[in-house]
Amino acid sequence: MPAFSRFSPLVKTLPATVPFVGPEAIERNRGLEVKARIGANESGFGPAPSVIAAMAAAASETWKYSDPENFALKQALASHLGCRAENIAIGEGIDGLLGQIVRMVIEPGMPVVSSLGAYPTFNFHVVGHGGRLVTAPYEDDRENLPALLELVRRENAPLVYFANPDNPMGSWWDADSIIDFAKALPETCLMILDEAYCETGPAGAMPALQALIDQPNVMRTRTFSKAYGLAGARVGYVISTPENAQSFDKIRNHFGMSRVGVAAALAALQDQAYLGTVVEEIKASRVRISAIAAANGLKALPSATNFVAVDCGRDGTYARAIVDGLMEHGVFIRMPGVAPLNRCIRISAGTEADMALLEEALPQVLKALS
Numbered sequence: 001m002p003a004f005s006r007f008s009p010l011v012k013t014l015p016a017t018v019p020f021v022g023p024e025a026i027e028r029n030r031g032l033e034v035k036a037r038i039g040a041n042e043s044g045f046g047p048a049p050s051v052i053a054a055m056a057a058a059a060s061e062t063w064k065y066s067d068p069e070n071f072a073l074k075q076a077l078a079s080h081l082g083c084r085a086e087n088i089a090i091g092e093g094i095d096g097l098l099g100q101i102v103r104m105v106i107e108p109g110m111p112v113v114s115s116l117g118a119y120p121t122f123n124f125h126v127v128g129h130g131g132r133l134v135t136a137p138y139e140d141d142r143e144n145l146p147a148l149l150e151l152v153r154r155e156n157a158p159l160v161y162f163a164n165p166d167n168p169m170g171s172w173w174d175a176d177s178i179i180d181f182a183k184a185l186p187e188t189c190l191m192i193l194d195e196a197y198c199e200t201g202p203a204g205a206m207p208a209l210q211a212l213i214d215q216p217n218v219m220r221t222r223t224f225s226k227a228y229g230l231a232g233a234r235v236g237y238v239i240s241t242p243e244n245a246q247s248f249d250k251i252r253n254h255f256g257m258s259r260v261g262v263a264a265a266l267a268a269l270q271d272q273a274y275l276g277t278v279v280e281e282i283k284a285s286r287v288r289i290s291a292i293a294a295a296n297g298l299k300a301l302p303s304a305t306n307f308v309a310v311d312c313g314r315d316g317t318y319a320r321a322i323v324d325g326l327m328e329h330g331v332f333i334r335m336p337g338v339a340p341l342n343r344c345i346r347i348s349a350g351t352e353a354d355m356a357l358l359e360e361a362l363p364q365v366l367k368a369l370s
């Protein structure tokens with residue numbers, strides 16, 4: 001008799017790993033306290049006071065499920081973005097939506113194209129659905145669009161992932177290059193254009209909404225987790241054709257959205273003045289991080305996101321020692337996962353209190369390593 005197996009052959013092959021070790025786990029495992037939480041690209045500036053008030057008001061209504069059609073949020077996003085509500089699908093953050101997209105497109109063994117060292121949660125979903133990741137290395141610390149296109153053609157891949165601006169390097173392409181890439185793709189290949197950091201990028205880096213909205217092989221993913229300061233609320237959305245947006249209804253968790261989270265997103269859209277203030281604070285914090293890096297002989301890379309990749313000039317082991325050393329001082333940061341990107345550390349924008357802790361700790365850490 002063959003041994004009894006409860007799980008599918010695919011699931012049996014998967015490692016039960018946690019893709020990101022969170023700051024809470026670091027505190028538990030190392031007995032350390034996180035004093036500056038500038039590692040997960042959250043927003044230490046927090047959500048708007050108006051958003052917190054809306055969440056508080058929604059809290060007493062939380063015995064009710066959220067509207068499974070997300071009608072109000074789709075309407076609000078459509079009027080904010082200048083598209084139709086039918087162009088939008090809502091989900092539990094971009095991470096949740098990425099899983100749904102992979103599930104809709106990928107069968108075991110199919111090739112999926114991404115960049116080597118790009119956002120790992122996407123890879124996690126690809127592997128979880130049996131896809132075969134095919135990656136192109138970054139070029140000059142930027143995702144390599146021509147190489148991605150070549151890989152798509154070579155593999156006849158049905159799915160390609162590209163983040164603009166990108167995590168973990170903070171780099172970006174201009175809108176025209178992205179539109180050219182999307183237009184050059186075979187129609188059989190779906191492009192995920194992950195715009196998690198669209199609010200903090202330069203204006204010229206974001207293709208106009210209308211430029212790609214009618215293209216059936218493009219899905220743009222966005223989130224309230226970054227500049228809007230709502231990572232814990234788990235609200236993301238997809239902008240695509242009505243047919244694509246509707247296809248999420250076939251597989252999504254219809255009661256997956258939290259009522260408080262949706263209330264937060266609605267209020268956040270209403271408070272664009274606060275968003276503008278935060279974006280300015282993020283830009284100032286990027287300058288501050290770069291200055292702290294320079295004062296310590298390290299080189300900050302240009303960034304269009306709410307974090308800065310700082311080149312530490314050596315290998316991944318050295319960068320890891322800096323990440324671990326900073327944590328000893330209560331400063332939580334992260335770093336890219338693969339060479340040569342992992343010569344860098346990645347520091348999220350934060351408040352002046354966060355920056356002061358970083359400024360104090362970094363020279364001590366570097367000195368201890370010298």
Ligand SMILES: Cc1ncc(COP(=O)(O)O)c(C=O)c1O
Pocket residue numbers: 040041092093094095096119163166167194196222223224225231235236
């Ligand atoms: C490129 C990219 N996409 C998606 C996400 C996750 O977004 P969400 O919180 O909406 O799941 C992140 C968060 O770090 C990210 O860097």
